[in-house]
Amino acid sequence: MPQLKRKSDPLMSDDRFRMLLDAVTDYAIYMLDARGLVSSWNAGAKRFKGYEEAEILGQHFSRFYTEEDRANGMPQRALHAAEVEGRFEGEGWRLRKNGERFWCHVVIDPIRDAGGALIGYAKVTRDLTERKQAEETLKQSEQQFRLLVDGVTDYALYMLDPTGVITNWNTGAQRIKGYTPQEIIGQHYSVFFSTDDQANGEPQRGLDRAINEGRFESQGLRIRKNGTQFWASVVVEPIRNDLGDLIGFAKITRDITDSLEAQKALEKARESLFQSQKMESLGRLTGGIAHDFNNLLMVVLGSLEVVRRRVPDDPKILNLLDNAIQGAQRGATLTQRMLAFARSQKLVVEALDAPALVRGMSDMLQRALGPQTRIEVRFPLRLSPLLADSNQLEMALLNLAVNARDAMATGGQIVIAAREETLAVDDGDLVAGRYICLSVTDSGEGMDAETLNRAREPFFTTKGVGKGTGLGLSMVHGFAQQSGGRLMLSSAKGQGTTAEMWLPVAGEPLEPLAAEDAPVFAASTVVQALTVLVVDDDPLVLLSTAAMLDDLGYTAVQAASGEQALELLASSRRIDVVVTDLAMPLMTGLELAQQIKQRWPTLPVLLASGYADKLDETELALPHIGKPFNQNELVQALIELT
Structure with a gap:
């Protein structure tokens, strides 16, 4: 039996198609006639455009466009492109019924009849507002991040691809390294490393460690565009995608040159402070030793003078005693030099005979320098006097001589010389005038240019730890400048060193210096017989001073403390x-003098101190004598006091 063919029902087919379109709510699917008038409308179009079918059918689709797009002819161009090219596709802003804008994706296809004539258009629109907003948010975030990165000028922030090639560049990188983005993007980041670091594979080693350890951080020298070096703190971190694949590196570089220099300066300042504190402690220690030594010399000198007056008139014994006294007096001179080192004092400027000064310290120089050092002195027959502080000049010459000795490891010769120079015009630190140039030359190893440039810096020394403070030349330099002169150094490696102190010539000629005589002692009688109360906490000094007074004809009464002295009074x-020591425990000599003045206003008091050079204004206002003193000085002070 032949099979019957079922005739399709057009109505049934249209209904099903209509039901299919209305079931689609995520897309607006509708048709336009050839003029662009809406001829069909699905549920999706109604949902996100807001028009009921009855409201929109027969209306021109251009009402969905913004006013700007309609003015620019965008709707007509879209239909024309669909007709000519067979399809139009694009994205843009459209309007809902309530006037709200939304971002959509649009497809327009032409519809033709069997003969190819255009009868309308099929239009599909998808609402992409949420995606557009997300993209705009992301874009805005990226822009803000880019502005943030570009706004950072203290750090170089940039990225590398997996091979180390630079892919972006911020303002801080341009400021620190000197390259513009156009110059550096696309180059390998090893351009910032020195030639040695590149040869050693340092750039790739940093990337490998970042990959293996998750982060690489270091400090090192890097190169700017202009070739200068700077000290950089560097961080490199790998960047991976969601699958964990390496897609590049984030690199942060900070220029820490200034901070390192500041740290070095701070460390140098701390070291200088430590050296200064050490020297201050050494000065206090030296001053204390000198004070105690003065007391010992006081005992020796006083006792020797008393003994000399009472021994028989035997020339051999007298010569021995005179030698002993002169030796003790030289010890007193040495303590004065120690105190000059220990104190911060104003210069006592006077006219000095340089040859005589050097001769007077020759023994001390030879002992200080040792037997391996030969000292030669070269002075002209006539030399004008110079203007300086004698103690400080001796210390300066001693410093220069010791430095010269230290430069000659196996010994050698030091030449101390002097000459007169005249400057017609100002020369740097020196004003025009006449100068005496005192020089100390050694045959040692000499200094290179860098060492020579820094030789006068405080605390700079080439000696090992514990072998030098670095203050010698700086003290000489400061003394010379304070005296109106300067210190000049000339040296070359392997050719020795010459240090020259230029000091101004004194305006008036010196009186002829008398030869050193044997001590002159006080007369056997005094102007008047006096009872002298001697106060000292050191029993040796107390006994020696009392013996000196008794030998001079005074009556000496002894007190070992200020309290005992007040009881006797x-x-x-x-x-x-009253002759009292200044530095005593419990009650000082000054405090004793003040109490005596209150209770016995007419009783004279003489202060004796091994620190006579350091008395304050209150102490200086009282009569005083410096230790060690001899009988002549003591009787003279008592005569002036009474």
């Missing part, structure tokens, strides 16, 4: 004058 015993 309060007794009925008559006291004509």
